[in-house]
Amino acid sequence: MLKQSLNFKLSQKLSPQQIQLMKLIQLPTQAFEQRVKAELEENPALDSGKEKSEDDFDEFSNENDYEDGNESIETEINVDDYLSDDDVPDYRTRANNYSADDDEKSIPYASGKSFTQTLRDQLRTLRLDDEEFEIAEYLVGSIDNSGYIRRSLEDIADDLAFTQNIYTDVEKVEKVLKVVHSLDPAGVGARSLQECLTIQLSRKRETPSTELALKLIRDSFNAFSKKHYSKLIAKYNITEDELRDAIDEIEHLNPKPGSSYAGGSTRMVEQVVPDFVIRIKDGELELTLNGRNAPELHVSRDYSNMLKGYKEAKEKTKSQKDAVMFIKQKLDGAKWFIEAIKQRQQTLFMTMSTIMEYQKEYFMTGDERNLRPMILKDIADKIQMDVSTVSRVANSKYVDTPYGTKLIKEFFSESMTNSDGEEVSTREIKKILETVIQEEDKRKPLTDQKLVGILKEKGYLIARRTIAKYREQLDIPVARLRKEI
Secondary structure, eight states, X not given: OOOOOOOOOOOOOOOHHHHHHHHHXXXXXXXXXXXXXXXXXXXXTEEESOOSSOOOXXXXXXXXXXXXOSOOOSSOOXXXXXXXXXXXXXXXXXXXOSOTTSOOOOOOBOOSOOHHHHHXXXXXXXXXXXXXXXXXXXXXXXXXXXXXXXXXHHHHHHHHHHHSOOOOOHHHHHHXXXXXXXXXXXXTTXXXXXXXXXXXXXXXXXXXXXXXXXXXXXXXXXXXXXXXXXXXXXXXXXXXXXXXXXXXXXXXXXXXXXTTOSSOXXXXXXXXXXXXXXXXXXXXXXXXXXXXXXXOEEEOHHHHHHHHHHHHOSSOOHHHHHHHHHHHHHHHHHHHXXXXXXXXXXXXXXXXXXXXXXXXXXXXXXXXXXXOOXXXXXXXXXXXXXXXXXXXXXXXXEEEETTEEEEGGGGOBOEEEOTTSOEEEHHHHHHHHHHXXXXXXXXXXXXXXXXXXXXXXXXXXXOHHXXXXXXXXXXXXXXXXXXOO
C-alpha cells in the first residue's frame, strides 16, 4: 500500500561557484593560465586587460524583470548584430601582456630525429639481404627508450610470422640481433643489464682492466652485483688495485644507452613555473605571488550596455527575451569567474604566508634540519580553512626560494620525539641519516643496526625497521651494496 510521509533532512551541498573555486585553487600556474585563456574564448562577456569604467550590470540581475507577459513589438531585433561585435579578437588572447622582466610563457620543445629512426638510418649502411633487413628493422622497433629489447626472441619470431609474413627461426633472429648490437650507442638492443655491459666492454680497447672487467660481467655478474669482492679477488687471483681498476671501467659504462641519445624523440621539455617567490630582504622574509596568477579581467562593458538596452525596451518579443537570458548568463558567469580568481589569489597567498611563517627558521637559513614538524591540519587551523583546501595548494604548487625551487608539500612532515622530549621533524632525521651515511667508511659501510646506535647517540630513538624505511625513501641501498674497495 502506497503511503505518503514527511521527512526533514539536513545536508550540505557545494554550489557551482564553490566547485569552480576548488578546481581553480588546485591548478598550478601554467594550467591556470590555460584555464583563463579557455574561459576568455568561451565567454564573450569576459574581457582581459585594464578596465576603464566600473561594471554596472548588477542592477539588471533580477530575473523577474523578464517574466513572460502580453507585451508585443512589431520590429524584430537581430541579436547577432549585437553579439558579433563582442567576440574576443584573436590578438587579445595571443598578445603577451607581461613586462620584459617576466618569464617568457612559451614552452621550449626538443626537436630532431627519433631514437628509432636514427637506428634505422644506421641499418641502411650495413650489408643485409631483404629478409635480414626486415628482421633488423623489426628488432630496432622493439627497442624501448632505455635501449633494451624486453621481449623474448621466441615471441619476436612469432610476431614476424603473424604481422610481417616473415617465417624464420630463433637462430636467425639472434644472428640479426648481433648485427643490431653493432649499432651506436654501444649496448643498444641488449636483453639484460649484463648483456648491455658486456657489449660495451667488448667494444673498448683491450687493456688488463677492461679484460678483467669483461670477465667479471660475463662470468661472475651475480657475485659482482652483490659486491662480494673478497670472493672475486680469490677466484681470479688478483689484487685490490686490479679489482678497483676493473670496477672503475664498469662504472664508466652506460646502463641505459637509449637514454643517453641527445636527439631523442620530439618531446616537451618540462618546465617548472613557481607559483610563489620568497626572498630575504633586510633580514625579513618577503613573499610575492607570481604575477601570472593575477590576470586583469573584467566584465565586458558592451554586454552590460546591451542588457541595459534590452531592459529599457518597452515591448519585448520572445527572441529578445531569450537574448536577454543568454546575455545575463554570460554576465553572471564572467562575474563568478572573476570573483573565483580573487578568492583563489587570497587563498594561495594566505596559505603560503602561513607556511612561510611556520617554517621561518628554514627559509632564513636553508638548512633542512631547521624544518619544523608540520602537517596539513596545522596550517588549516591557522587560516581557518578545510584541510582539503590546504592540500590542494600544497600538492601542485612550487615556491622559488633563495635555495632553489621547491614543491610546497616537501615542507610538510610528521613529528617524532627525541630523547629530550622535543618534537622534531622526520625530514630532520632523514637529513641527519643521509649525512651519516655520506661520511661513513665505504670500505666498511654502516649497517642499519649500527645506524640505530649512531642516531641514538644523537638523541633520536628510532627502530631498525624505521631506519630501513627512511633509507629506502632516500634511495640509499643497503650496507653491502654501498661497499667500496
